[in-house]
Amino acid sequence: MIEYSYIIAFLPLLSYALIVFFFSKSNKMASGVAITAVLTSFVLSTIVLFEVLADHGPHIFEYEWISMPGLELPLSIYIDPLAAVMLMVVTIVSSCVHIYSIGYMHGDPRFPRFFSFLSLFTFSMLGLVISGTFFATFIFWELVGLTSYLLIGFWFEKKVAADAGKKAFITTKIGDLGFLAGLLILYAAAGTLNYEDIYHLIEHHQIPVIILSAAGILLFCGAVGKSAQFPLHVWLPDAMEGPTPVSALIHAATMVAAGVYLTARIMSIIVVSESAAITIAYIGGFTALMAASIGLVQNDIKRVLAYSTVSQLGYMILALGCGGYTAGTFHLMTHAFFKALLFLGAGSVIHAAHTNDIQEMGGLAKKMPITSKTFFIASLSIAGIFPLSGFWSKDEIFLSILEEGHIGLLILAIVVAGMTAFYMFRLCFLTFTGEPRNKEKYEHAHESPNTMTYPLIFLAILAVCAGWVGIPWLHHGYASFVYHHHPHHPHPNYMLMLIGTIVAVGGIYLAYLMYYKRSIDPVAMGARFKGIYTFLFNKWWFDELYMGTVIRFVYWFMEVLYRFDQGVIDWFVNFVGRFGLFNARFWQTFDVYVIDGAVNGAGIVTRWFAGGLRKIQTGAVQNYAFVVFLGVVLFILFRFM
Amino acid sequence: MATLEHYLILSAILFCIGVFGLLSRRNAVGILMSIELMFNSANINFVAFSKFINPDILTGQIFSVFVIAIAAAEAAVGLAIVVLLYRNFDIVNIDKINFMKW
Numbered sequence: 001m002i003e004y005s006y007i008i009a010f011l012p013l014l015s016y017a018l019i020v021f022f023f024s025k026s027n028k029m030a031s032g033v034a035i036t037a038v039l040t041s042f043v044l045s046t047i048v049l050f051e052v053l054a055d056h057g058p059h060i061f062e063y064e065w066i067s068m069p070g071l072e073l074p075l076s077i078y079i080d081p082l083a084a085v086m087l088m089v090v091t092i093v094s095s096c097v098h099i100y101s102i103g104y105m106h107g108d109p110r111f112p113r114f115f116s117f118l119s120l121f122t123f124s125m126l127g128l129v130i131s132g133t134f135f136a137t138f139i140f141w142e143l144v145g146l147t148s149y150l151l152i153g154f155w156f157e158k159k160v161a162a163d164a165g166k167k168a169f170i171t172t173k174i175g176d177l178g179f180l181a182g183l184l185i186l187y188a189a190a191g192t193l194n195y196e197d198i199y200h201l202i203e204h205h206q207i208p209v210i211i212l213s214a215a216g217i218l219l220f221c222g223a224v225g226k227s228a229q230f231p232l233h234v235w236l237p238d239a240m241e242g243p244t245p246v247s248a249l250i251h252a253a254t255m256v257a258a259g260v261y262l263t264a265r266i267m268s269i270i271v272v273s274e275s276a277a278i279t280i281a282y283i284g285g286f287t288a289l290m291a292a293s294i295g296l297v298q299n300d301i302k303r304v305l306a307y308s309t310v311s312q313l314g315y316m317i318l319a320l321g322c323g324g325y326t327a328g329t330f331h332l333m334t335h336a337f338f339k340a341l342l343f344l345g346a347g348s349v350i351h352a353a354h355t356n357d358i359q360e361m362g363g364l365a366k367k368m369p370i371t372s373k374t375f376f377i378a379s380l381s382i383a384g385i386f387p388l389s390g391f392w393s394k395d396e397i398f399l400s401i402l403e404e405g406h407i408g409l410l411i412l413a414i415v416v417a418g419m420t421a422f423y424m425f426r427l428c429f430l431t432f433t434g435e436p437r438n439k440e441k442y443e444h445a446h447e448s449p450n451t452m453t454y455p456l457i458f459l460a461i462l463a464v465c466a467g468w469v470g471i472p473w474l475h476h477g478y479a480s481f482v483y484h485h486h487p488h489h490p491h492p493n494y495m496l497m498l499i500g501t502i503v504a505v506g507g508i509y510l511a512y513l514m515y516y517k518r519s520i521d522p523v524a525m526g527a528r529f530k531g532i533y534t535f536l537f538n539k540w541w542f543d544e545l546y547m548g549t550v551i552r553f554v555y556w557f558m559e560v561l562y563r564f565d566q567g568v569i570d571w572f573v574n575f576v577g578r579f580g581l582f583n584a585r586f587w588q589t590f591d592v593y594v595i596d597g598a599v600n601g602a603g604i605v606t607r608w609f610a611g612g613l614r615k616i617q618t619g620a621v622q623n624y625a626f627v628v629f630l631g632v633v634l635f636i637l638f639r640f641m
Numbered sequence: 642m643a644t645l646e647h648y649l650i651l652s653a654i655l656f657c658i659g660v661f662g663l664l665s666r667r668n669a670v671g672i673l674m675s676i677e678l679m680f681n682s683a684n685i686n687f688v689a690f691s692k693f694i695n696p697d698i699l700t701g702q703i704f705s706v707f708v709i710a711i712a713a714a715e716a717a718v719g720l721a722i723v724v725l726l727y728r729n730f731d732i733v734n735i736d737k738i739n740f741m742k743w
Contacts, residue, residue: 618739619738619739619740620735620736620738620739621672621738622663622664622672622735622736625663626664629660629664
């Protein structure tokens with residue numbers, strides 16, 4: 001099966017084509033085809049996973065693609081344990097989201113179109129996972145960016161949604177430029193873009209470290225854009241304007257994890273290049289802290305989750321920057337499940353309450369038992385409560401940071417864990433407990449249909465259990481499967497586990513006091529720390545900062561170019577036009593007076609001559625006769641005289 | 642005794658009368674008659690030269706017979722034109738017939 005793993009990716013593409021060409025009018029057929037395709041991909045991914053479990057590989061299958069003298073760009077499939085795990089994650093989350101979307105998108109006028117885009121996205125993401133060259137990765141990378149744009153702006157009638165799509169596309173594109181530059185540097189240095197060949201060259205020190213650092217940091221720029229790391233994180237919260245299943249699939253579980261996946265793929269570089277590793281670790285750490293702090297005070301349910309996603313992605317990047325290949329990818333997997341669950345739960349809430357504002361919700365647990373329970377499970381998981389999956393992966397991350405010796409970053413990561421627990425439970429308590437703050441919306445709320453709750457339940461099970469594969473006492477299941485170079489089994493550090501748990505429980509308890517018991521008044525707290533609160537509430541003024549600097553510069557530059565266009569280019573064009581006109585006028589004059597004059601002149605002269613000569617032709621026969629005789633006489637005179 | 646010169650002078654006088662008639666007559670019939678005079682002066686020349694230069698060969702005489710025959714034909718055509726002119730335009734005055742021009 002593994003040699004045919006491209007089928008996994010191509011099934012959703014087939015579904016996309018089928019929906020676009022045949023089922024664009026039929027809701028049932030469109031969703032049916034899409035779900036069949038993604039479920040089949042899921043089954044095939046499971047088979048591939050088992051094959052990889054038996055033989056870690058990597059399994060590489062090369063296909064000739066661009067082949068000409070001086071340029072060899074093969075396409076290849078590269079299935080190692082990480083790719084196999086990612087295939088599982090993507091197909092599972094994608095299947096859940098597909099099924100969930102039947103309920104969530106019910107009644108949408110562009111229902112088949114939505115499913116076609118979901119299929120296209122699944123294809124691109126799976127392609128990204130299995131591709132074995134940086135170049136193919138880049139192609140699929142751009143494809144997921146495109147589908148992300150299409151799906152964020154799915155309700156393009158809303159200007160905010162269309163704008164958010166553009167913002168996401170352009171912001172990630174800045175990172176992608178870095179990706180492309182890194183890819184070109186790597187190609188120039190290594191002469192190949194195959195993962196395998198590049199890993200080989202790096203291992204044998206064939207590429208100078210300085211070039212590796214440059215290429216690594218530039219490639220990481222792509223990950224910064226896609227995984228919404230500082231300073232390109234601003235697009236992800238806005239991307240929440242898209243339909244919620246899209247947020248769950250693309251902007252929580254899979255596409256944003258592509259940056260983490262790419263960072264894991266360049267682990268060989270990170271290991272060699274100290275500077276690249278430090279850069280990556282600090283960007284990840286800073287992003288985690290910043291996003292978590294913003295998440296503390298946001299009121300839009302999806303935005304809180306979006307900042308949480310940014311923060312958790314920062315975690316993964318931080319772990320990878322510290323060499324924690326296993327930890328980072330492990331958290332990537334567990335996060336995909338519980339964050340998808342959180343988003344789908346949020347979607348279910350929005351579907352019922354018709355609002356995104358958690359200040360208008362409250363008490364929904366009674367109305368939505370399944371949604372609220374699964375949401376609580378996911379929150380416990382992301383907060384890192386024993387023995388849910390988030391606990392194990394977060395612990396792995398702490399361990400990997402500790403092993404690298406970055407105590408500062410470790411403290412930062414632990415603080416972020418506390419903040420995560422706090423904002424997640426702030427969200428839970430505000431949404432599901434207490435008195436309904438908006439009676440009217442509360443009355444209308446109802447539990448979502450089965451197509452939406454079943455995926456929630458399924459993901460809730462995964463949110464609890466997915467981490468168990470990484471329990472250190474159970475033979476290090478995950479660590480001995482997904483690893484870089486050789487399996488690494490750190491000893492379980494009970495101190496860290498304890499600290500992590502205390503911080504998480506502390507965060508939850510604080511949220512409990514503030515938003516459930518109300519023994520600490522959050523409004524008073526906000527007023528007391530007004531400066532910090534405003535700062536966080538306005539998202540560190542990043543949007544304003546970018547507006548004031550980058551975008552203003554772009555506008556200024558645009559203005560300059562406009563002036564240049566108007567003043568120089570247009571002037572030149574007008575000059576050419578005017579010159580042409582002048583030239584034409586000159587030749588017109590020449591034509592009219594000289595050429596036409598010559599032609600007319602010939603006629604006039606001829607007529608003038610003829611006018612004189614025609615007088616000779618009197619028509620009187622005797623005149624002619626006289627001339628004849630005169631001629632004869634003259635002839636004789638001249639001849640004989 | 643009449644010599645060649647006498648004939649030639651007669652012929653020249655006749656020819657000149659003919660030319661004068663041709664150029665000055667107004668009546669088309671008169672012009673035709675003037676032309677006949679010129680023919681006849683030419684005939685006199687033919688016959689005179691034949692008689693005085695080479696009397697054994699009758700080339701001149703035969704030639705003048707030809708001329709008379711052709712003159713008759715010419716007169717016939719000319720008269721036909723004159724008749725048509727008279728019929729169509731009711732004129733025989735050659736001065737008035739000047740529409741063969743630009």
